Amino acid sequence: MTRQYIDELRDLEVKKLSNPDNFLILVQTGDETLDYRDAAEKFSNSLCWIRENGNHS
Numbered sequence: 001m002t003r004q005y006i007d008e009l010r011d012l013e014v015k016k017l018s019n020p021d022n023f024l025i026l027v028q029t030g031d032e033t034l035d036y037r038d039a040a041e042k043f044s045n046s047l048c049w050i051r052e053n054g055n056h057s
Helices: 003-011 036-042
Strands: 024-028 047-051
Touching (some): 024 036, 036 047
Parallel strands (some): 024 047
16 A cells, blocks of 8 residues: 555545435445445435444455
8 A cells, every 4th residue: 555546546536426316325334344424424315225233244
């Protein structure tokens, strides 16, 4: 993981979704890798299914 790689990933971020209806977000509250609240906030205008517990294992 280099600084350049991190900068490239940041450049890919979409600040505002132009068509939020085109997304179905599936997240689990027990995910140890990703914080489901970040996705729920980012995609608040999309269909978002939040499953209690669950994780990558």
